Amino acid sequence: MSRRVRTALAAVLAAVLGAVLLPGAARAATVNYVALGDSYSSGVGAGPYDLSTCLRSQKSYAPLWAAAHAVTSFRFPACGGAVTADVRDSQVGQLSSTTTLVTITIGGNDAGFADVMTSCRFGSTSSCESAVAGAKTFATATLPGRLDATYAAIRDRAPNARLVVLGYPRLFETGSCGLLAMSSYKRTILNQAADVLNGVTAGRASAAGATFVDARPAFTGHGVCAADPWIRDVSGVIEAYHPNANGYRYGYLAALTAAIG
Template sequence: MCEGSLRVRFPALVGALAVACTGHSATKTSPPPKPVDYVAMGDSAAAAPKVPDPAPPPGCQKSTNDYPSVLTRRITPARFTDVTCSGAATEDITGQEQLTSSGPVPPQIDAVTSETTLVTITIGGNDVGLASEASQCRATSINAPPCADKFVTGGVDRISAAITAHVPVWAAMIDDVRAKAAGARIILVGYLTYIRPGGCFPDEPVTPKDADYFQSKLNELDDRQKQLAVDKHIDFFDTRPLSVGHDMCAPPDQRYVEGFIAVHPAAPLHPNAMGAAAVGNALADYLR
């Protein structure tokens, strides 16, 4: 239908058909994608303390090979700001200076601007006292009284109660980030699998009951944040599946998390370089 008697009776239609047949119609072009401006926030699970090499400020015990840095080398953002800091709680992200051994650091959210397009956050362990409590539960015997029993009083689990109490705190944090960077993709990055069912006493000095208890509390924290991410229409990146079999009980060359005594350059009970690399690379694949 590109020629013939239509020319006389329907000149406008013929003109339109001519454009269609010759392929010279104007096409809309999408604007170029906005350059990635990435801000990483969080605690020591993100900062990877004592993993070479140290990044400033020294008081945050942050590594140049933490998972945000690994991710950055994969996605090459136009701008990367890593404000993760060991010891951080949610209030150090949203509201107050964090006091460190090298002086105070500003609230992490100060790094977020209207130009920010990607934000990762790992937070919560210090809010509910998981790291500090677990570090005090070393057992000298597999038959030692479980440390976990002291966290339950009158049928109330203290750590579970703290997790529940912090869900609205984490929700407010997400709202604060969104208020500063309305178009940013926000990803809550969960905690790794730290220890397998039953633990591995005596390789790691924690009783089977305590091993299961502390991992269950990490799972509870991750699961509550996962649901919060759904409620807030943001992402939750679950690192537990990728770290199964790579917990502190794994052989040293397969271990993503250090045990009570670190065998790699990393802080005890924290991710090592392999763990940070695994999370950073998995996040890069997730963002494709």
């Protein structure tokens, strides 16, 4: 028997023995994924929704990522309207020492996202400025402690998991947008507020040893007032200023996949 034939047979034998002796869990990485967070994780804006009050959609980035990666298990407690305390009190119970991946968007509701958007969409320029200033102050002064406590609670419940914190997109393009739209100035200062929130979130995620995924680049050119918007305007009251199905797939999912595979 030639050396080449012996080498080939040895390689085949090794492959066969490996397939027989190694259980499936050893040959393929186990991924136990839990998606926490607020409406930007539950999928508000994408629809259709489950029967809970959390407005969870299978078109959100989390179930899309889970389906694409054939995960071992997937839990989806993310809930529209959630604040950091809700994550700590109601969502981290889905975690365990066997959890290997956790994703989360959180902090926007703590900073008064809905009230700020209402003030700017329907109020005066001065009321918008005041609301934005208040949200930015909260984001820099109070939110860091809440984020730290939330990430610590996740680490405590899921010590073996990779924690991935996703940020928020800028919601608006600032060019011409029609007579009934918010002014370019309002849209600009709202985008600036999103930048502040993302900066704070990125900093606290880094301090917690988490991976921060910046969603802003993926959404660039697709905000409200774009030719192809991935963010809903006020046409849907509950869904206003949330990603649509394309936003979750081509914005959030693309950003998450680029960051972690």
